Amino acid sequence: xxxxxxxxxxxxxxxxxxxxxxxxxxxxxxxxxxxxxxxxxxxxxxxxxxxxxxxxxxxxxxxxxxxxxxxxxxxxxxxxxxxxxxxxxxxxxxxxxxxxxxxxxxxxxxxxxxxxxxxxxxxxxxxxxxxxxxxxxxxxxxxxxxxxxxxxxxxxxxxxxxxxxxxxxxxxxxxxxxxxxxxxxxxxxxxxxxxxxxxxxxxxxxxxxxxxxxxxxxxxxxxxxxxxxxxxxxxxxxxxxxxxxxxxxxxxxxxxxxxxxxxxxxxxxxxxxxxxxxxxxxxxxxxxxxxxxxxxxxxxxxxxxxxxxxxxxxxxxxxxxxxxxxxxxxxxxxxxxxxxxxxxxxxxxxxxxxxxxxxxxxxxxxxxxxxxxxxxxxxxxxxxxxxxxxxxxxxxxxxxxxxxxxxxxxxxxxxxxxxxxxxxxxxxxxxxxxxxxxxxxxxxxxxxxxxxxxxxxxxxxxxxxxxxxxxxxx
Amino acid sequence: xxxxxxxxxxxxxxxxxxxxxxxxxxxxxxxxxxxxxxxxxxxxxxxxxxxxxxxxxxxxxxxxxxxxxxxxxxxxxxxxxxxxxxxxxxxxxxxxxxxxxxxxxxxxxxxxxxxxxxxxxxxxxxxxxxxxxxxxxxxxxxxxxxxxxxxxxxxxxxxxxxxxxxxxxxxxxxxxxxxxxxxxxxxxxxxxxxxxxxxxxxxxxxxxxxxxxxxxxxxxxxxxxxxxxxxxxxxxxxxxxxxxxxxxxxxxxxxxxxxxxxxxxxxxxxxxxxxxxxxxxxxxxxxxxxxxxxxxxxxxxxxxxxxxxxx
Numbered sequence: 001x002x003x004x005x006x007x008x009x010x011x012x013x014x015x016x017x018x019x020x021x022x023x024x025x026x027x028x029x030x031x032x033x034x035x036x037x038x039x040x041x042x043x044x045x046x047x048x049x050x051x052x053x054x055x056x057x058x059x060x061x062x063x064x065x066x067x068x069x070x071x072x073x074x075x076x077x078x079x080x081x082x083x084x085x086x087x088x089x090x091x092x093x094x095x096x097x098x099x100x101x102x103x104x105x106x107x108x109x110x111x112x113x114x115x116x117x118x119x120x121x122x123x124x125x126x127x128x129x130x131x132x133x134x135x136x137x138x139x140x141x142x143x144x145x146x147x148x149x150x151x152x153x154x155x156x157x158x159x160x161x162x163x164x165x166x167x168x169x170x171x172x173x174x175x176x177x178x179x180x181x182x183x184x185x186x187x188x189x190x191x192x193x194x195x196x197x198x199x200x201x202x203x204x205x206x207x208x209x210x211x212x213x214x215x216x217x218x219x220x221x222x223x224x225x226x227x228x229x230x231x232x233x234x235x236x237x238x239x240x241x242x243x244x245x246x247x248x249x250x251x252x253x254x255x256x257x258x259x260x261x262x263x264x265x266x267x268x269x270x271x272x273x274x275x276x277x278x279x280x281x282x283x284x285x286x287x288x289x290x291x292x293x294x295x296x297x298x299x300x301x302x303x304x305x306x307x308x309x310x311x312x313x314x315x316x317x318x319x320x321x322x323x324x325x326x327x328x329x330x331x332x333x334x335x336x337x338x339x340x341x342x343x344x345x346x347x348x349x350x351x352x353x354x355x356x357x358x359x360x361x362x363x364x365x366x367x368x369x370x371x372x373x374x375x376x377x378x379x380x381x382x383x384x385x386x387x388x389x390x391x392x393x394x395x396x397x398x399x400x401x402x403x404x405x406x407x408x409x410x411x412x413x414x415x416x417x418x419x420x421x422x423x424x425x426x427x428x429x430x431x432x433x434x435x436x437x438x439x440x441x442x443x444x445x446x447x448x449x450x451x452x453x454x455x456x457x458x459x460x461x462x463x464x465x466x467x468x469x470x471x472x473x474x
Numbered sequence: 475x476x477x478x479x480x481x482x483x484x485x486x487x488x489x490x491x492x493x494x495x496x497x498x499x500x501x502x503x504x505x506x507x508x509x510x511x512x513x514x515x516x517x518x519x520x521x522x523x524x525x526x527x528x529x530x531x532x533x534x535x536x537x538x539x540x541x542x543x544x545x546x547x548x549x550x551x552x553x554x555x556x557x558x559x560x561x562x563x564x565x566x567x568x569x570x571x572x573x574x575x576x577x578x579x580x581x582x583x584x585x586x587x588x589x590x591x592x593x594x595x596x597x598x599x600x601x602x603x604x605x606x607x608x609x610x611x612x613x614x615x616x617x618x619x620x621x622x623x624x625x626x627x628x629x630x631x632x633x634x635x636x637x638x639x640x641x642x643x644x645x646x647x648x649x650x651x652x653x654x655x656x657x658x659x660x661x662x663x664x665x666x667x668x669x670x671x672x673x674x675x676x677x678x679x680x681x682x683x684x685x686x687x688x689x690x691x692x693x694x695x696x697x698x699x700x701x702x703x704x705x706x707x708x709x710x711x712x713x714x715x716x717x718x719x720x721x722x723x724x725x726x727x728x729x730x731x732x733x734x735x736x737x738x739x740x741x742x743x744x745x746x747x748x749x750x751x752x753x754x755x756x757x758x759x760x761x762x763x764x765x766x767x768x769x770x771x772x773x774x775x776x777x778x779x780x781x782x783x784x785x
Contacts, residue, residue, distance in 0.1 A: 007573075014558075238617070245525075
């Protein structure tokens with residue numbers, strides 16, 4: 001076992017020190033981060049001047065929206081539903097609805113549009129409203145304070161401590177009350193207003209399965225190339241006089257698996273760092289997009305809105321933030337720990353199963369060009385499962401989905417698609433059991449091919465040959 | 475007896491690579507494992523190295539049935555040998571030495587010593603691909619012997635080595651024997667066998683056809699033949715009228731005639747000389763000793779009619 005550790009260590013260190021590993025490790029996060037950042041950046045750009053129809057039921061804000069190069073505002077005086085219907089018919093519209101509230105000064109607004117409103121627009125509107133609201137609140141607060149002081153016989157200017165205290169109290173109250181929440185609804189052709197968050201479930205499942213597919217191919221091929229390298233450089237014979245071929249094979253597979261996990265973790269860490277850095281560098285672009293970020297990452301949901309440190313009160317009040325609620329709902333229905341555990345499990349064992357097969361192929365050939373004929377049976381189930389995954393997303397409970405998530409060659413990819421939709425525990429357990437069994441069987445077969453193959457030089461092997469190798473005794 | 479293989483048989487499917495082969499390797503000797511290509515030498519070596527196991531028979535190492543503990547006592551330089559090209563020399567040597575069971579510390583110390591001996595310390599941090607083939611062979615040799623194994627197995631050690639390295643290798647092998655190691659050679663380079671080996675086994679088509687100490691084998695193939703060279707003045711072959719003296723060969727070159735006689739078992743070289751001296755001026759006289767090459771070819775040919783000799 002000490003020897004297998006040596007092999008894993010060598011495999012790991014040489015791979016991690018490689019230039020290609022370092023380049024991939026740095027490029028990956030930039031790519032991933034740009035996946036998050038680009039949409040935000042693009043959304044913050046404005047193409048042409050937009051006319052925003054404003055239905056201001058409070059009558060407080062419309063005057064405060066000043067037109068600029070990008071936006072102009074027009075007042076709507078009809079009732080909400082009427083206004084919305086007429087605009088929907090016209091197309092290419094943005095309707096800002098500020099509903100009146102009975103008790104408080106309003107602090108929410110809803111943007112209806114037939115396309116996603118830009119973030120700049122949201123920022124612009126919310127800034128203007130916030131300013132007005134702060135003024136209103138300040139005035140109200142001061143009024144109240146004066147009222148209060150008059151009652152208690154307070155003389156302004158007498159006591160500096162009291163004055164400081166008072167302004168602090170006013171500021172605090174104003175801040176709390178001046179929280180603006182803007183909700184956006186994108187209305188489609190059929191007029192349905194809400195996005196369904198099964199989309200999110202699908203995306204998560206599909207991303208998981210694509211990642212497993214990629215990792216299996218990427219690192220499986222690395223195992224194969226490593227075996228071919230050892231074979232063509234003839235070092236293999238020196239090594240297997242010291243260790244068992246099985247140890248060498250498993251050492252290589254495990255070593256590469258650790259490289260894969262390292263890269264994966266580094267990617268996540270770097271992506272997080274880049275996103276955080278960009279967010280810090282350009283807070284303007286990001287601060288108003290908490291809702292959207294939440295929908296993408298699902299992580300920042302729990303973070304409080306930095307720009308408006310709101311009391312729980314004002315959030316639970318009718319901010320109308322149904323997007324957020326749905327994201328919460330979607331995530332709670334997914335069961336994140338199960339998802340992560342399942343990903344790690346299916347990644348690891350899927351890779352181990354295929355890694356053994358890749359190692360066997362590497363042992364059966366003399367150079368990489370000869371691998372084609374043996375690659376087919378490996379690539380077909382993998383590609384097949386990725387293609388079928390798109391169908392299975394539509395119908396995750398179908399018999400096809402069930403059987404494919406039981407067959408160990410396809411289950412890693414297919415199960416990842418199904419799990420976000422909720423899969424019975426017994427099915428997961430059965431599929432996991434079969435996968436482990438499949439891993440043991442393929443590793444055993446692969447080890448037999450490997451054991452004979454690595455010592456065969458300059459001989460073209462075919463499937464009959466491999467079958468013979470499998471039947472050789474010790 | 476450090477190593478003993480008892481009627482070892484190994485099949486690959488329908489093909490029999492070794493058929494009841496037994497060898498005995500005495501301690502502190504150099505043992506030659508001979509045979510044409512494909513005879514089964516490498517399979518036998520792989521069994522000794524526990525790369526594969528025998529189907530039948532057993533291998534006894536140092537009195538015990540071969541087991542994984544013995545791996546660290548055996549050093550193996552395969553015929554097909556190589557190193558990781560992208561790895562640094564020192565790192566790689568350390569890795570291979572540790573695989574043979576040395577601790578990191580011991581491996582480093584011993585490797586340093588060997589590198590000093592071969593004056594190759596400055597290669598430690600070089601990548602293998604930067605070295606010439608001859609340099610790589612030195613590293614391979616060092617890696618094979620660094621764990622001071624009791625038994626060393628060299629499969630075609632001289633193939634691919636340049637003459638300087640061949641000499642170096644031969645000296646090292648002899649020194650290793652002096653220090654107490656046992657060496658198994660697998661080769662079809664017969665000259666090196668005569669020069670180095672104490673014992674041999676000859677394997678042909680998976681069967682051992684000849685074995686024993688080199689001296690004894692040579693004695694077995696002793697033909698009692700002698701070559702005499704003398705000044706030939708007449709230009710006529712010399713006629714010797716001794717009963718049982720058989721003239722095998724006669725040729726003349728620049729007034730020197732070479733004749734070869736085979737004597738009956740009762741006669742010796744002195745009898746031949748005595749018979750010839752009265753008539754001719756003898757220039758040179760020598761016994762015709764069968765070379766290992768002749769023995770190899772004749773034995774293999776005898777067993778296997780359609781065999782073509784090794785080149």
